[in-house]
Amino acid sequence: MGWAADWIEQTKLWVRGAEGGKADGQQRPLLQRLEATLRRGQEALSPRDLRRLLQDMQQVADAALSDVEGGRHALVLMDWYARADAAARKDFWLLAIEQFGPDAKALQAARDRYDRAGSDVERSEAEMALRRALISSRTRLLQRFAQPQGGMEFLVNMRAELLALPKAEQRYVALDAELEHLFSSWFDVALLELRSLNWDSPASLLEKLIQYEAVHDIRSWADLKNRLDSDRRCYGFFHPRMPNVPLIFVEVALLDKLAGSMEPLLDESAAAANLAKANTAIFYSISNTQTGLKGVSFGDSLIKHVVETLTQEFPKLKQFATLSPIPGLRSWLGKHGDAALAELDEKQKAALKQAAGGSDAAHLLAALDDPAALKDRSPVRAAAMFCAARYLGRETAKGRPLDAVARFHLGNGARVERLNWAADLSSKGLKQSMGLMVNYLYDLKRLDKHRSLLAQGKIPVSSEIESLCKA
Known part of the structure; x- marks a missing residue:
């Protein structure tokens, strides 16, 4: 039962009607607009144009047509989409979500069948029925758009539009979820x-x-x-x-x-x-x-x-x-640097206070405006390197490195190898990490070992980084 519940939870947004979604502003529900005669308020498409768009989409998704013929109909809609404004495109998305999703009743029946299964054979048969119930005409609709020249790029760009929407616009996440699911197969590395x-x-x-x-x-x-x-x-x-x-x-x-x-x-x-x-x-x-x-x-x-x-x-x-940037370092230092600097010993704090005017994160950041001018033995430089090593080598959230670039490379089996001072003095480099950069090393014989450490919540680091992490 747990497997079925998890699967339904992950895919419930694909169900017809996008249940629980809220309409934009005071716009009427889509079904009311399809049955209406006149446009109301700020609705993008008139009821007549909305019905015509639905018919065109149904032609694309028609199971009786070949993929090639469906792709020809998709080309016509792609041309319409290119000329449509943002509001009209949202009507297109809503039609795809509400009119082409899985049948909610059939899906619930398939889930109930799985939950009632009393043997491995019955459970296997119920699983297949549940998988079939999740297949919708929306999948076929999107697949048809991928057929003609330029169709794949059209779908990728459409998802980019969906991802750019404010988080409050939850009614479109079903389409985003299905596109991501399809892309995971279509863009397989093989x-x-x-x-x-x-x-x-x-x-x-x-x-x-x-x-x-x-x-x-x-x-x-x-x-x-x-x-x-x-x-x-x-x-x-x-x-x-x-x-x-x-x-x-x-x-x-x-x-x-x-x-x-x-x-x-x-x-x-x-x-x-x-x-x-x-x-x-x-x-x-x-x-x-x-x-x-x-x-x-x-x-x-x-x-x-x-x-x-x-x-x-x-x-x-x-x-x-x-040779990688550390995009989250300055932000983290501004929010959590005081806690990190509190771990310095009294001698280090006194040296930093004398050099920067204070031993807190605000004074440290202010003293890092020109990192290239700081000497090797500068207390400001030493404090910044300590914080950077802690950020990359110790700080995690839910067992994962905080920094996005670190998550990518460490997740691939690399380790944090070396910090480099004044390595990127561009405005972007100074803004993100006070000019610091890091080497992630891909030791081909230890990739699996490093992944295993990371899975245990331990960030793989070199001895040099481990030494810097110690106050």
Whole structure:
């Protein structure tokens, strides 16, 4: 019974009518609008136009039609959607939710059958019936939109619109949930293609790298050319139905040691590194490009595929690591820094107070406006490194690292390897983490061990980070 209850709880939003949802403003329920003659108030579509839209959607989802024919009808609706305003698009979403969902009565009957099952055989049969009851014409509707050229991108962009809605607009979450469920299958890593991107790639594709770079902005074509130089590599995952859009891409620098700063990596005048001496691959930027694919994870597989590809090309590579931002550090320090700094001994507190004017987080942050000017032995620098090591190596929520980038890499089996002072002095780097960056090390022989530690709520860290964590 518990399994069935959990399944129904997870999928209850797919049920016809989106039970419990609230209408926008004073708008009439959708069924009343479909049966009405005249438009009322701020309703986007007239009853006549709403009924016509429903008929067009029913044509797309018609089980009697082939997928190809249904896809042709979907193209017509995609053209309508492109010209529709935001309010009309919401009517489209509501029709998909309320008119194409699973039958609530059939679903409840299937659940009751499962709950009454008295043997393994009956339970297996009831499970199949429950799965069939969850299949709706909405699934077929969305699948038909994925058929024509541009259809997959249309659905991904539509989900991005849904995700951008205010949290208060709960009536659309059923459509979001079903799209995420479908995308988890359609964008399975086994269906994706890993491609190497270089300066000879089509200009339209290179423009997308500039557009979607989310970690370190690409300032110019010269900047991009530097990132695609002979000592660099760039790889992206592509879907066959979206062949000209990298879903996620990673930028790699080939070096002879761990990178400790972004400046030499982004220096357009610097000479290319000697590949004959390269033993380290640094992943210095990983960017997801499609907001609509939120919740669909393929970043870990990207890194695995890239490591395999690099090893084949450069057998001497022994070290795989990142040079990563720490986006949540300053915010955490502002809220919880006082508690962390309270663990310093009296001598350390006195030194910090003398250097920063106070031993609390507010004074520490104020003293970090120009991190590059602080000397190695600065009490301010020492306190900031202590807090950063604690944030990355100790702080968790529900057993998971607080920092989003840390969750990604540590979840893939990396460990927190090294903190780098004044590593990103861009306005973004200073705002997020006072210029600090971190190396996450992918030790290929210990990935499973690190995942196991993380599953126990223990963050895998190097001895250097462990030492910094101690006041």
